[in-house]
Every structure is written in C-alpha cells, then in structure tokens.
Amino acid sequence: MNPDLIMHHGTVVTMDRNFRLAEAVAVKDGKIMATGTNDEILHYSTPQTKVIDLEGRTVTPGFIDAHQHMINFGFNLANVNCRKNSIEEVVSAIKERAKASSPDEWIIGWGYDEAGFKEMRNLHKSDFEGIPNPIYIMRYCHHAAAVNDRALELAGITNDTTVNNGMIEKDDSGEVTGVLVEQGKTLVENVMPPYTRDQMKHAVKLANDQYVKEGITSVHEAGLGFFSDAFKEFDVLAEMKEEGTLNVRMYVMVMQDVFEEFLESYSSYEWDHRLKMGSMKFFGDGTLSGKTAAVSQDFKHSPGEKGMLLYTFDELFERAKIAHSQNKQIAVHAIGDRTIQQVLDVYEKLYEDDPKPNLRHRIEHSTVTDKAILARMKKLGAIPVPQPSLVYFAGDVYMENLNEPAVDNVFANKNFIHAGLKPAGSSDCPIIPSSPLLGMAVAMDRTTVKHHVFIPDQRISLREALSMYTVNAAYASFEEDLKGSLEKGKLADMVVLPEGFLGFSADEIKKTEVEMTIIGGEIVYSK
Template identity: 85%
Template structure:
C-alpha cells in the first residue's frame, strides 16, 4: 500500500504498550499505515507521497486535553485579559476597552487573581467608578467574579439579596462589594446579553488555533452549556466542522441539567471521529483556592470551614441514574476528598443496583485523595482527570489553605499510577494556559510558580507524563483503539517536537515550542522549521 504522507529520519515515540521507538511513520487515508525504520517506511513512498524529513526531530501522538473549556477560552481571547500584577493594571485595561465601546455594552474580563496583586487586596466594585458600562470580570478559577455597580443594578442585586450555593460578598457594614462566588455570579450572568453565532464561531476559531499551536489534536469539552446554551454551542461546533474551520477533535460532555433533552434532540446525529458524544457533567463542589471545595478536615486557619457539597447524596444519585441507565459515562467535578467519596458512593450504588460493563465514570480534578479513595476508584474502574499544571499556578495556595495530611495528597499523579489507575492529563483551560508541555513538565518536577517543590513524592517520569496526555486521555473517552498512540490503523494525529526531547529536563520542556501539528495526516500548524 502506498503512503499519502511519510515522516522520516527522526525519533517516533509510538506510546504503544512497550514504549517502542521508531525512525519513521507512514500515513494513509488519515490513519497510521506503519512505523519502523527509515528504509522500511520509505518503501511506502511514490511520486505522490508527501515526505517530511524530520532532521532528527521527535514525533509523539497528538496531545489530548481531557478537561478544558474551548468556548470559554475563545471568548477570553476576545475579551479583556485581566491576568495582571496589579489592580491598577486591571482597571486600566477595563477602562481602555470601555472607552472604545458603547456605554450600554458589557465589558467582560477574565483571569484576575487577587493573590498576585501588588495592592494585597481583592478587586471591588468601587475600583470601576466612573465607567458607565456594566463590568463583569471572571476570576481565573471560574468560580468567582467581580462586577461594578452598574452590573449589580442590572442584576437586581442589593444588600438584602441572598443566593443558594453561592456567596454575595459584603463588607463589615453589610454593603455588597461586587465580589460574587459560585451561584452568586450566576445572578449577573443571567442578565448578560447572549452571544451571537458569529461571535461564538470567532471564539471557537481563536481557541482552535491556540490549541493546535500547543500540539493539542483532541479535547474533552467539559460541559456544553457551561458557558452559554448547550444547543447553540453544539450547533456552532457542527457548522464549523462542516465548514472545515474546526481542526481539533472533540469529545463533548453535556451539563446534566439539559443532558436528557440534548440526547433526544441529537438522537439521529451521526457522531464520528471528529465530534463524539461524551459524558453527563456535574459540578460537585467548588475550589481549594476559594475554600469552597468539600474537604473532610477544616481548611487551614479556618475552624469549622470544610467547603460545600453542591448536591445531597440522594439528589446526585437520582440525577446520575439518568445517564447510567442509558450506558452513558458520568463525569463529576470533585475537588475535595469529601466530594470524591460522595461521588464514589453514588458510583457504587449505580453499579450495585444496575450492573453494567465498566462505563468508566470519571472524577474531574480528583484533587484531594487518599489510599482508600484510590482503592475505591480502582475497584469501580473510575478515571481521575487531574490538572498537573495547577501545581505550578496554585501549589503555593494549596499549601496555605490545606492542613496535613490533605496537602500531601493533592494531584497525587504518582499515587494514581501506582494504584493501577489511568489519570488523564488536562489543563482546565482557560483557568490556566492550555499547554500540555507545561503540564508534562510540572507533572515531572512539581515546581510551583514561586519555585517551591510541591510534594516531590508525586513526581512522575516523562513516559508517565506523556501517557497522561495521550493514551490515558484517549482511554477516558473510550478511544484508546483510535488515538493516543501511533499504531497501525489509528488516527494520524501527531506532534513534532525538537530533537532529543526524550532526554529533556522539565525546565527544558517548559521552554519547548511545538514544531508541527498534524491531524488526520494533514498539517494544521507549522512553526516553519521543517519543509513540507
């Protein structure tokens, strides 16, 4: 059989069970035809074959981000970047956008982190006095936001307003500050104007282009409907796939509130290798940085504070039955160990009452665990979906917020692997940058942004880290026979990295740039260093 594409004279990391290396790879009809020596693979070439000389560079399977929010990322790229070092800089960026906008136009920002502000305080509504526009800025974690007085007014939020499963922050005098947490921020989001289809397509394209530059060839979309409307979001993805403007492959989770309706609406849709129906998605608790994740012991220096469970056991069980009974995967955002145990209780009951082949129910984040939790996950075939790069961005905060022994079990990737689990690597982008290379490096060195080592016992090898972002992530979406390794018959999704990558230190990996990204045998991104 003749090849459409051949990559040769490099190091091909196949990521098969034996971690076999090759010199070259051949592609036919968008799939891997063969891997092997240069001589063996070049025999598949004809005058019609596209041939790329790797010049010693490294090839890996395309990276898979098992938990991210593509549409959110796209809109963040279009909105105001508030990932700044000071409140002054945030306010300046918001004012600049407002000056170029209509007075009634919402000014939306993202990414602020009060822990890094030189003013040593959080944003509040008073910072935006003089701006006539309604202002809404999402914190980097996506679990809190700050708004100005105009936005509070439009949402009808007063000093007397209350909210369930959320916080409307007030100062010592009882006045609303503009900081809204969890369902508190939803009160404002509910009055913001919906995005148009054109805006959504633009956002997805921005995110798509960002991902392929990072070597990401597949993503698990962690909750259609999380950003706007699940049906509008999916229709945009369908149209872009048809138009050829969506390169990245997608495994789409759907928020549980609309899951049944979504399944019915798209019962006749032909899912394929490009867009595949995924899990029913729940949010089980909050975050560690905001002390809203449900943990079993008090947060440090916060007596009696153990976070919040967003569902009772009974409620979560009844809702989860809907997916389980239809042989559909369930994915629950569970950060605290108390939440993870609640979720595992539900999974155990589901299998007990309605035995099924392993549905690979997932635990998104799986942040605080212990030996008992890992044993339970193994028994149930549950999949942990951690975010290794969060150790870099938030490890210092975790050390400040958690007591022992909880802090020793945060993103315990080595423990996951040693327990026989298959942790799927992810970013939770746009909470943090999407780069799988950063995630791989941090999984290896466990260094925080302040150059502190965070639980060195949980360091993993390069091979293990690569597995998290390739074959393990493929397993989490039932696609290990389709992607995640470069083996005959699998999709020709590949990433080209610099020569000698297998021997790079974590620090070198952090500074590495993607040379080329290939999806289905087609070059979708090239840095320009290789001739194509």
C-alpha cells in the same frame, strides 16, 4: 498501498504498550499506515507521497486535553485579559476596552487572581467608578467574579439579596463589594446578553488555532451549557466541523440539567471521531483556593470551614442514574476528598443497582485523595482527570489553605499510577494555560510559581507524563483504539517536537515549542 505522507529520520514515539521507538512513520487516508526504520518506510514512497525529513526531531501522538472549556477559552481570547499583577493594571485594561465601546455594552474580563495583586486585596466595585458600562470580570478559577455597580443594578442585586450555594460578598457595614461567588455570579450572568452565532464561531476558531499551536489534536469539552446555551454551542461546533474550520477533535460532555433534552434533540446526529458525544457533567463542589471544595478536615486557619457539597447523596444519585441507565459516562467535578467519597458512593450504588460493563465514570480534578480513595476508584473503574499545571499556578495557595495529610495528597499523580489507575492529563483551560508541555513538565518537577517543590514524591517521569496526555486521555473517552498511540490503523494525529525531546528535563520542556501539528495526516500547524 501508497502513503500520502512519510516522515523519516526522526524519533517516532509510538506510545504502544512496549514504548517502541521508530525512525519513520507512513500515513494513508488520515491513518497510520506503518512505523519502522527509515528504509522500511521510505520503501513505500511514491512520487505522489509528501515526504518530510525530520532531521532528528521527535514525533509523538497528538496531545489530548481531557478537561478544558474551548468555547469559554475562545471568548477569553476575545475579551479583556485581566491576568495582571495589580488592580491598577486591571482597571486600566477595562478602561481601554470601555473607550472603544458604547456605554451600554458589557465589558467582560477574565483571569484575575487577587492573591497576586500588589495592592494585597480583592477587586471592589468602587475600583471601576467613572466607567458607565456594566462590567463583569471572571476570576481565573471561574468560581467567582467581580462586577461594578452598573452590573449589580442590572441584576437586581442589593445589600439584602441572598443566594443559595454561593455568596454575595459584603463588607463590615453590610455593603455589597461586587465580588460574587458560585451562584452569586450567576445572578449577573443571567442578565448578560447572549452571544451571537458569529461571535461563538470566532471564539472557537481563536481557541482552535491556539490549541493546534500547542500540539493539541483532541479535547474533551467539559460541559456544553456551562458557559452559555448547550444547544447553540453544539450547533456552532457541528457547523464548524462541516465547514472544516474546526481542526481539533472533540469529545463533548453536556451539563446534567439539559442532558436528557440534549440526547433527544440530537438522537439522529451522526457522531464521529471529529465530534463525539461524551459524558453527563456535574459540579460536585467548589475550589480549594476559594475554600469552597468539600474537604473532610477544616481548612487551615478556618475553624469549622470544610467547603460545600453542591448535592446531597440522593440528589446526585437520582440525576446520575439517568445517564448510567442509558449506558452513558458520568463526569463529576470533585476537588475535595469529601466530594470524591460522595461521588464514589454514588458510582458504587449505581453499579450495585444496575450492573453494567465498566462505563468509565470520571472524577474531574480528583484533587485531594488518599490511598483508600484510590483503591475505591480502582475497584469501580473510575478515571481521575487531574490538571498537573495547577500545581505550578496554585500549589502555594494549596499549602496555605490545607492542613496535613490533605496537603500531601493533592494531584497525587504518582499515587494514581501506582494504584493502577489511568490519570488523564488536562488543563481546565482557561482556568490555567492549555499547554500540555507545561502540564508534563510540572508533573515531572512539581515546582510552583514561587519556586517551591510541592510534594516531590509525587513527581513522575516524562514517559508517564506523556501517557497522561495521550493513551490515558484516549482511554477516558473510550477512544484507545483510535487515538493515543501511533499504531497501524489509528488516526494520524501527531506532534513534531525538537530533537532529543525524550531526554529533556522539566525546565527544558517548559521552554519547548511545538514545531508541527498533524491531524488526520494533514499539517494544521507549522512553526
């Protein structure tokens, strides 16, 4: 066979079971044809073969982000960046956008974190006085938002409005502040105008281009319908796939409230390795930073506060049974250990009542665990999907909010591996930046943004970190025969990194830039 592409004189990290290293790789028809020595691979070359001299650089399998929100991220790139160091800077950015907008146009921002504001307080609706537009700013965690008076008015929120499974924050006098949590923010989201098809395509393209720049060749979309309309989102993705404007391969989860309707509507759709049907997605609790994740012991300095379960056992079981009965994977956002135990109880009963081959039901985030939880996960074949980079961005907050032993078992990647689990690396982008290289580096050094080392005994090696974003993530989507390693017959999804990458320290990896990204044998990004 005549290869379409050969890359030679490098270090090819195959990520096979033996962690075999090669010097060169050949690609034919979008798949790996062979890996081997320079002489072995160059022997296949023909005048029609594209030949790339790696000059010592490193090639790894394409990175897979097992939990992110691509459409949401794309809109964040198009909206106002409020990941600022002060309220003053946030307000200034919103004012700049408002100047270029009509008074009735919604100004949408994202990424604020009140813990980092120099004013040492949260946003307040009064900060935006004088701006006529309705304003909606999503907190970086996506579980809270800040809005102004105009947005509150359009949503019909008054000082007397109440909400289940959420909060409308009020000050000591009972006045609404503009900060909305969980279902509280949904009241405003329900009156915001829907995005157009062209806006959605533009957003996806922005996210796609950023992902390939970071070496991401596949993503698991963590819930169609989470950001907007699941059916519109999917139609846009399917259209872009056919147009060739969507490079990144996608494994799509669908929010549980529309899952059955979605399966029926797209029963005749021809799913493939570019766009594949995935899990039924649930939210089981909130966050640790907002103290809404369901934990088994009180949050630090908050007597009686243990967060919130968003479902009873029976509610979660009955909904999850719909997917399980159809041999579909289930994925539940579960951060607190109390939530994870509930999810495992549900998975256990599903298998008892309706035995199946391992459906690889997932626990998204799997943040607070212990050895007993991990033993149950192993027994049930459950897959933890952590976000290593969150240790960097939120580790200091976790230390402030959690008591021992919970704080010593946050994103316990080493424990996952020792328990025989296959933790799948992810970012939860746009909650935090999407870079898999950053995720690997933080998994290795466990250093926080304030330079603390958070649970050093949970550090893992670069080889283990690479596995999280390649072979493990492929396993989480039943695609280990297609992706995750550079072996004959698998998809030719690859990342080119600098020479000597396998010997890099965590600090060096944080500074590393992807030099080339290849999907299906095609170069989709070159530095």
